[in-house]
Amino acid sequence: MKFVLEVDISGMRGEGEAVAELGRALRYWGGNLRHYALEPGDGSEIHDSQYRRVGSWHIAAGS
Numbered sequence: 001m002k003f004v005l006e007v008d009i010s011g012m013r014g015e016g017e018a019v020a021e022l023g024r025a026l027r028y029w030g031g032n033l034r035h036y037a038l039e040p041g042d043g044s045e046i047h048d049s050q051y052r053r054v055g056s057w058h059i060a061a062g063s
Contacts (some may be wrong), residue, residue, distance in 0.1 A: 001038070001039075001040060001059055001060065001061060001062045002059070002062050003059060004057060004058050004060055005046075005055070005056075006055045006056060007022060007025055007054050008054050009021070009054070011054075012048070012054075021048045021049060021054070024048075025046050025048070025054070025055070029044070029046060032044075039059060040059050040060060040061045041058070041059065042059045043056060043057055043058030044056065044057060044058075
């Protein structure tokens, strides 16, 4: 299996905004993983601190 995480930081332009928002997403969603079985098809959207959708993660079958 593969854990796939995609976060678009291109719209984060303030000084340090991309680093802060990416760090927040990794902490929040990393801690939230315990609520998932981590089986192919599991996943969720990722939102920034202003609740804008900036990405997603999902579990995919490995090759």
